[in-house]
Amino acid sequence: DGLLAISRLGELVPDWAERETWACGPAGLLDAAEEHWTEHGSRERLHTERFRPGVVVAGEGGEVTFSTTGRTVAADGATPLLDIGEEAGVLMPSGCRMGICFGCVTPLKAGAV
Ligand code: FES
Known part of the structure; x- marks a missing residue:
């Protein structure tokens, strides 16, 4: 229920950093996930799909x-x-x-x- 707090990921999935992870969802969640995986040196294991590209500047x-x-x-x-x-x-x-x-x-x- 509610928003997933990335900081709780370790409680929910203790071996998350050793898994390949595919994530799709709102930009805020994916931004937080990318930051989390990067901070823990596992960025290459996170695969995201965004509904929209990031900020588009003409x-x-x-x-x-x-x-x-x-x-x-x-x-x-x-x-x-x-x-x-x-x-x-x-x-x-x-x-x-x-x-x-x-x-x-x-x-x-x-x-x-
Ligand atoms: S996205 Fe439908 S015509 Fe371009």
Whole structure:
């Protein structure tokens, strides 16, 4: 019941540091788990899955080349690449347009997003 206090982990699972651990949950729990495993030198045994990436800070933008068309356009750091591509006339796969379905995820061939 309630939140798991990472400090109580040793009481609940005495050999936790010797086990491979997979954790999925809210960011606060995973941050605490990563800190705990790191402090005890067992970070390599903790595998986490986050629902969302950490804090995303918009970059300054740059040039984007869509490989299917070879079209290169300027992109600011705030407009989604899906919108940038469509504005440039590039047919992009998409679904929910809300960051839920991942229907718009395509491979990044070079650079950073
Ligand atoms: S269209 Fe991008 S996440 Fe659904």
